[in-house]
Structures are given as structure tokens and as C-alpha cells.
Amino acid sequence: MEFRYLRYFVTVAECQHFTRAAEKLGIAQPPLSQQIKKLEQEIGVPLLERLPRGVSLTPAGAVLYQDAVKILSQLDQAVQRTKQVARGERNQIRLGFASSTVVSQQVLALVRGLQEHHPDIDFQPVEQPMPSLVETLRQQEVDLAFLRLPCYASEHVAHTALFDDPFKLVVAADHPLATCHSVTLSQLGNDPIILFPRDIGPGLHDALSDALKSAGLTPSSASLAPQLHSATAMVSAGFGVALVPASLTTQLSDHVSVLSLVEMPLSSQVVLAWQRTNTAQVVRRCIATAREWANAQ
Structure with a gap:
């Protein structure tokens, strides 16, 4: 599983809308939808419920969202600390x-x-x-x-x-x-x-x-x-x-x-x-x- 899939998923979950999430991520909406479908296929369960005017998390998606936020936060912190060490910072x-x-x-x-x-x-x-x-x-x-x-x-x-x-x-x-x-x-x-x-x-x-x-x-x-x-x-x-x-x-x-x-x-x-x-x-x-x-x- 690629970390970018998790980032896309978290952004869509928070925006509750594919188009708004795509704008926030700076990518086109169709590729974003395809990436989310690939993530769902890889995990084997639906993560988002498609609604007429947006999306909502399925019960499984809600669980993944909570863990994904923590994982991405830890990843960001690890990258930041790595860069700090490389720059000779404290x-x-x-x-x-x-x-x-x-x-x-x-x-x-x-x-x-x-x-x-x-x-x-x-x-x-x-x-x-x-x-x-x-x-x-x-x-x-x-x-x-x-x-x-x-x-x-x-x-x-x-x-x-x-x-x-x-x-x-x-x-x-x-x-x-x-x-x-x-x-x-x-x-x-x-x-x-x-x-x-x-x-x-x-x-x-x-x-x-x-x-x-x-x-x-x-x-x-x-x-x-x-x-x-x-x-x-x-x-x-x-x-x-x-x-x-x-x-x-x-x-x-x-x-x-x-x-x-x-x-x-x-x-x-x-x-x-x-x-x-x-x-x-x-x-x-x-x-x-x-x-x-x-x-x-």
C-alpha cells in the first residue's frame, strides 16, 4: 500500500467530496476516484459510500480513517526529524x-x-x-x-x-x-x-x-x-x-x-x-x- 493512497483517502474523507478533495490535493478528480477505488480493492472492503452530493465513510472506512491520520502524522514527524538531523538542527x-x-x-x-x-x-x-x-x-x-x-x-x-x-x-x-x-x-x-x-x-x-x-x-x-x-x-x-x-x-x-x-x-x-x-x-x-x-x- 502506498502512503499517497492514504493521503488521498484522508483528504476525501475530510472534504466529504471528491471534487473538493481533488482541488485541495491539486490533482484531477477522475484520477483521485481511481486511486480510492484501487485502495478499496487492495483492502477488500468499501471505504466510502457514494452519495448524490458527496461521500461519507462506511464503518470500515471510519476505522481506517482514524488509523490513517495517526500513520500519516507519524510519517510526517519522521520526515521532519530526518530533515532536521540532515540540517544539523537540534x-x-x-x-x-x-x-x-x-x-x-x-x-x-x-x-x-x-x-x-x-x-x-x-x-x-x-x-x-x-x-x-x-x-x-x-x-x-x-x-x-x-x-x-x-x-x-x-x-x-x-x-x-x-x-x-x-x-x-x-x-x-x-x-x-x-x-x-x-x-x-x-x-x-x-x-x-x-x-x-x-x-x-x-x-x-x-x-x-x-x-x-x-x-x-x-x-x-x-x-x-x-x-x-x-x-x-x-x-x-x-x-x-x-x-x-x-x-x-x-x-x-x-x-x-x-x-x-x-x-x-x-x-x-x-x-x-x-x-x-x-x-x-x-x-x-x-x-x-x-x-x-x-x-x-
Whole structure:
């Protein structure tokens, strides 16, 4: 299949008219119609429904259209990056952050290290919830991404471990447990436990819920933090207590106390992930630097 067939098809689908699409493409209408027929014959299904005053996508055509737009976008980006390298211009890395990693001082330290070791690279940050970030990584709309495990979607991408991030208990400064150095989950009693919405990170949410249930505890359904790192602010506001990774407890206000958890069955891990098929040299250079950084910790 030729890429120009996909371009013709996408243009016709967006214009919903052969003549207008031909004008936009700068070609005659009859050859355009013939190319679309060849594409349909090659795939073996009709892609467009011919109407008296235009065309519309068939169900099969709608599926192809969505994928074709992504394919052509990736192709255009690849061509652009190739031309940039040929011209000696700076490389670019689209660097993704799961929302629970973006405020981690360790992650930010690694990002600074990447910038120092690779001054020829422009790092473009992108922040997303973990499930959608993994999907953009799979589509190579992001080159590298900081994820927090456990994450169900992470099995679809390659990753290297950066650091373990055990959970801590955050309580209000006037809480009865605030003066303790460490506690067990069973000591929480009836305190409302603040969690983040499951769709932000299903794997981590389920693992944390299971750990609480094993200790006979139930998260508060009334107190959901918008993000994992927002839970500490809700503790300060008096909504309850929260279990958060240690890397998110380094710069909190005096209104809360951070306690170690004894016999906590769950720990999280921060990793750097990439699409398995992404063999770009600039990506591999950054992965090598990240591994050196992790080994030095």
C-alpha cells in the first residue's frame, strides 16, 4: 500500500467530496476516484459510500480513517526529524510525565541530568494520567515517559527501573498519630482514607485498595483526591489521612506529618518507559543516561 493512497483517502474523507478533495490535493478528480477505488480493492472492503452530493465513510472506512491520520502524522514527524538531523538542527524528545511523577524531586533531578548530558536535545514535557500516557507512548506521540508502577498498561511498553518509592502515611499535624515515627495500617482505625480516582491509575489504585482491605480498612468514597499528589493537600484541609509515595512527601507544609509504614505490603516504583519499536538513537542515548543515573543512586 502506498502512503499517497492514504493521503488521498484522508483528504476525501475530510472534504466529504471528491471534487473538493481533488482541488485541495491539486490533482484531477477522475484520477483521485481511481486511486480510492484501487485502495478499496487492495483492502477488500468499501471505504466510502457514494452519495448524490458527496461521500461519507462506511464503518470500515471510519476505522481506517482514524488509523490513517495517526500513520500519516507519524510519517510526517519522521520526515521532519530526518530533515532536521540532515540540517544539523537540534534533536527533540517528547518527555512524558505521569501525574504522580511530575513533582518528584528524584525525577526532576534526572531530567536536569538528561539536559546537562545532552545539550543538543530539546526536551518537550507532557503530563498525562498513566493509562493515556502509555497509549501516547505506544503511538510514539511521546518518546520517553516517567511511569509509576504498578500500572496495568505498562506491560505494552519497555521500561527501566529508576527507584523504589515506598508508601508513607500523611496525617494532619494535630492527629493523635502525628508524633509517632512509624505506624501500621491497623492503627488507622476509623480515619477516612483519601484515595485518587481509579481512572487516574487503575493498577496502582487497585493494589493500594487491596493493601488496605487486607488490613481491614476501607478507603473513603466521599474523599477522592483529583491526583495522587493532591491527597496531601486534602489531608491538610482536614478530609482524612492519605497513603502516598515517599517522593511526594518531601516538600509538605507544617500542617501535616509524614510517618513511616511498618509491614506495608505494597511499594511503588518509578520507571522510564518507551515504545519497544522506537530505535531512534537520540532515545537510546537518553535511556543509557537514565540507567547510569539509576545505578548511581
